Amino acid sequence: MNVMITGAAGGLGRALANECGSRGFNLFLTDVNEDGLLSIKLGLERQFNVTVTTKSCDLTNAESVDKMLAIIDKYGIRFDMLLNIAGLDFEGEFIGRDREKLVKIVMLNNAATLRITHAIIKRRRPGKHFTIVFVSSLASMFPMPLKATYAASKRFLLDFAASLRQELKKEDVNVLALCPGGMVTTQETLCSIKAQGFWGNVTTNPLEDVARNTIDRALAGRSIYVPGIPNRLLSFFGKIMPRSWVAAVVYWRWNNAQSKWLNHN
Amino acid sequence: MKTIVITGASSGIGLETARILTRKGFNVLGIGHSEVNCNRAKGSILSENPDADITYFLADLMQQREVIRVADEITLCLNQKSNGKLHALINNAGCVRSWYMTTEEGYEQQFALNHLAGFLLTYKLLPALKKAHGRVIMTGSESHKGIRVHWDDVMLRRRYNPLTAYKQSKLCNLLFAKGLNDRYATAAIRAYVVDPGLVKTGIGNKETGWLVNFIWTLRKRGGVQPEVPAETYAFLCERETVPDGLYYYLCKKKNYSKQVTSENADRLFKLSERLCGIEYENEIAHDRKVRAK
Numbered sequence: 031m032n033v034m035i036t037g038a039a040g041g042l043g044r045a046l047a048n049e050c051g052s053r054g055f056n057l058f059l060t061d062v063n064e065d066g067l068l069s070i071k072l073g074l075e076r077q078f079n080v081t082v083t084t085k086s087c088d089l090t091n092a093e094s095v096d097k098m099l100a101i102i103d104k105y106g107i108r109f110d111m112l113l114n115i116a117g118l119d120f121e122g123e124f125i126g127r128d129r130e131k132l133v134k135i136v137m138l139n140n141a142a143t144l145r146i147t148h149a150i151i152k153r154r155r156p157g158k159h160f161t162i163v164f165v166s167s168l169a170s171m172f173p174m175p176l177k178a179t180y181a182a183s184k185r186f187l188l189d190f191a192a193s194l195r196q197e198l199k200k201e202d203v204n205v206l207a208l209c210p211g212g213m214v215t216t217q218e219t220l221c222s223i224k225a226q227g228f229w230g231n232v233t234t235n236p237l238e239d240v241a242r243n244t245i246d247r248a249l250a251g252r253s254i255y256v257p258g259i260p261n262r263l264l265s266f267f268g269k270i271m272p273r274s275w276v277a278a279v280v281y282w283r284w285n286n287a288q289s290k291w292l293n294h295n
Numbered sequence: 296m297k298t299i300v301i302t303g304a305s306s307g308i309g310l311e312t313a314r315i316l317t318r319k320g321f322n323v324l325g326i327g328h329s330e331v332n333c334n335r336a337k338g339s340i341l342s343e344n345p346d347a348d349i350t351y352f353l354a355d356l357m358q359q360r361e362v363i364r365v366a367d368e369i370t371l372c373l374n375q376k377s378n379g380k381l382h383a384l385i386n387n388a389g390c391v392r393s394w395y396m397t398t399e400e401g402y403e404q405q406f407a408l409n410h411l412a413g414f415l416l417t418y419k420l421l422p423a424l425k426k427a428h429g430r431v432i433m434t435g436s437e438s439h440k441g442i443r444v445h446w447d448d449v450m451l452r453r454r455y456n457p458l459t460a461y462k463q464s465k466l467c468n469l470l471f472a473k474g475l476n477d478r479y480a481t482a483a484i485r486a487y488v489v490d491p492g493l494v495k496t497g498i499g500n501k502e503t504g505w506l507v508n509f510i511w512t513l514r515k516r517g518g519v520q521p522e523v524p525a526e527t528y529a530f531l532c533e534r535e536t537v538p539d540g541l542y543y544y545l546c547k548k549k550n551y552s553k554q555v556t557s558e559n560a561d562r563l564f565k566l567s568e569r570l571c572g573i574e575y576e577n578e579i580a581h582d583r584k585v586r587a588k
C-alpha cells in the first residue's frame with residue numbers, strides 16, 4: 031500500500047503517518063517544512079519497517095507541485111491512498127484580518143487541495159482500490175462568524191468530498207471527509223482550546239484515536255467521520271436549527287472565547 | 296574547576312540544583328528551551344552569587360537535531376574551559392502532558408523528552424564523561440513503580456493514558472541508569488537516579504489540560520521546595536569516592552522497582568538506540584565478565 035500525505039510535518043499529519051507506518055504502509059510525505067519532513071521520515075523509518083519518501087512542496091504553487099509530480103513520475107510511484115491534511119486555520123473578524131492571509135486560506139485549503147487531488151487520482155495504482163481523505167472540520171457544519179473564511183473553506187471540502195465520492199464510485203474509489211473538533215497538536219491549539227473553556231474540552235478529540243479511526247473508516251468505505259459523541263450531537267443541531275440562529279449563537283460564543291484567548295496571548 | 300551540565304536548568308528542580316552547585320564552586324552549563332526563562336534563571340543565580348560560573352544554552356530537547364546541536368556546542372565549550380572533561384551530566388528536563396502529542400520525529404512527547412533526550416545527550420557527551428570518570432544523574436520519581444515498559448507500543452498510541460506515559464518514562468530513567476552502569480563500570484562512569492520527592496514546581500501546569508492542571512495545583516501544595524532535592528544532586532556530585540547504589544532520595548539509597556533488571560535495560564538500550572539512530576559501544580559483555588570474576 032502506497033500512501034501520500036500532504037501536510038505531513040504537522041501534528042495531525044505526523045499522527046496519521048505513524049498510524050500508516052504501524053500498519054506497514056509505505057509513505058510519500060510532503061509539506062512546506064523541509065526540516066520537519068526530514069525528522070518525521072527518520073522517526074518513521076526507525077519505528078517501522080516501511081519505505082518513506084519525502085519531497086517538500088508548496089501546494090499553492092503550481093510549479094512546485096509540477097516538480098514534485100515529475101519526481102513521482104520519474105520513479106513511477108503509484109498510490110493507493112491520498113490523505114489531504116495540509117490546511118490553514120486562522121481566527122478573527124474578517125474585516126480586521128490581513129487580506130492576503132485570508133485569501134491564502136482558500137488558496138491552500140481549497141485550490142491547492144483540488145490541484146493535488148486531481149494529480150494523484152491520475153497516479154493511482156491501476157486496477158486497485160483507491161482511497162481519498164479530506165480533512166474538513168466540525169466547523170464545516172455551521173456558519174461560523176469570526177471563523178468565517180476557515181469554516182466556509184471546510185464546508186467546501188465537505189460538499190466536494192460528497193460529490194466526488196459519487197462521481198468516483200464506479201471507479202472503485204472511496205472518499206471520506208474527516209470532521210474533527212479541536213485536536214491538541216501544538217501549544218497554540220492547546221491555548222485556544224483552553225480559552226474555549228467547557229466547550230473546548232468537550233469538542234476536543236484525542237489525536238491518536240482520530241488517526242486510527244480515520245484510516246479504519248476510510249478503508250471500510252465510509253463517507254464521513256465526525257469523531258466523538260458531543261461533536262455528532264452538535265453537528266445534528268447544526269442541521270436542524272435555522273442557520274441565522276446558529277450564526278448568532280456561534281458569534282456570541284467565539285466572541286467570548288477569542289477575547290479570552292487574545293488576552294491570554 | 297569541575298564542570299557539570301544540567302538540562303532543564305531554567306526552573307524548578309534544575310534551577311535550584313544549578314544554584315547550589317555554582318555555590319559549591321562548580322562550573323555549571325545549563326540547558327533550557329525558553330530564552331526568557333534562561334535569562335531569568337541566570338539573573339537570579341548571579342544576583343545572589345555574582346561569582347557564580349554559570350552559562351546557559353538554548354535547545355528544545357524534544358527535537359533530536361537540537362539535542363545533537365547543543366551537545367556539539369557544549370563539547371566545544373568543554374574543550375575550551377575544562378580540557379574536554381565533564382564531571383557530571385544531570386538529565387533533568389522533563390514534562391507532563393494531558394494528551395498524546397508528538398515531537399517532530401513523531402515520537403510521544405513525554406517519552407521523547409523524559410527519556411530519549413537524555414539517552415541521546417549522554418551518548419554525545421560520553422567522550423567528555425569518560426575523560427573525567429564522570430557521573431550521569433537522571434531525575435526519576437517514585438512513580439516509576441507499579442508499571443512495566445509497554446514494549447509493543449512504547450509511544451502508547453493504541454491506548455494513550457498520560458499518567459501511564461509519565462510513569463513509564465520515569466521507569467526508563469532507572470533502566471537507562473542501570474544499563475549505563477552495566478556498560479561503563481570499567482570506564483569508571485557511574486549513573487544514578489534521584490527521586491526528588493513531591494516538589495512545588497510548575498511542571499503539571501505547563502502545556503496541560505484543565506484536569507491535570509487542577510490536580511497538580513492541589514497536589515503540589517503538599518510538596519517541598521526544590522532546594523530540598525537539589526541537595527541530593529550536590530551530594531552525588533561532590534563525594535570524592537564514587538557513591539555506590541543506583542536510586543537516591545534525600546542523599547540516601549532507596550529501593551527501586553523489580554522491573555529494573557539488566558535484561559530490561561538491554562532491551563531499552565536497543566530500542567532507544569534505534570529510535571535515536573545511534574549505537575553505544577558494546578562494552579557490556581566485557582563488563583559483565585569483569586564483574587563475575
Ligand SMILES: NC(=O)c1ccc[n+]([C@@H]2O[C@H](COP(=O)([O-])OP(=O)(O)OC[C@H]3O[C@@H](n4cnc5c(N)ncnc54)[C@H](OP(=O)(O)O)[C@@H]3O)[C@@H](O)[C@H]2O)c1
Nearest residue numbers: 303305306307308328329355356388389436493494496498
Ligand atoms: N515536581 C515534582 O514533584 C517531581 C517529582 C518527581 C520527578 N520530577 C521530575 O523532575 C524533573 C524536573 O521537573 P520540575 O518539577 O523541576 O519541573 P519544571 O520546573 O517544569 O522544570 C522542567 C525543566 O525542563 C525544561 N524543559 C521543558 N521542556 C523542555 C524542552 N522541550 N527542552 C528543553 N528543556 C525543557 C523546563 O524549561 P522552562 O523553564 O522553560 O519550562 C524546565 O527548566 C522532571 O524530569 C520531572 O519529571 C518532578
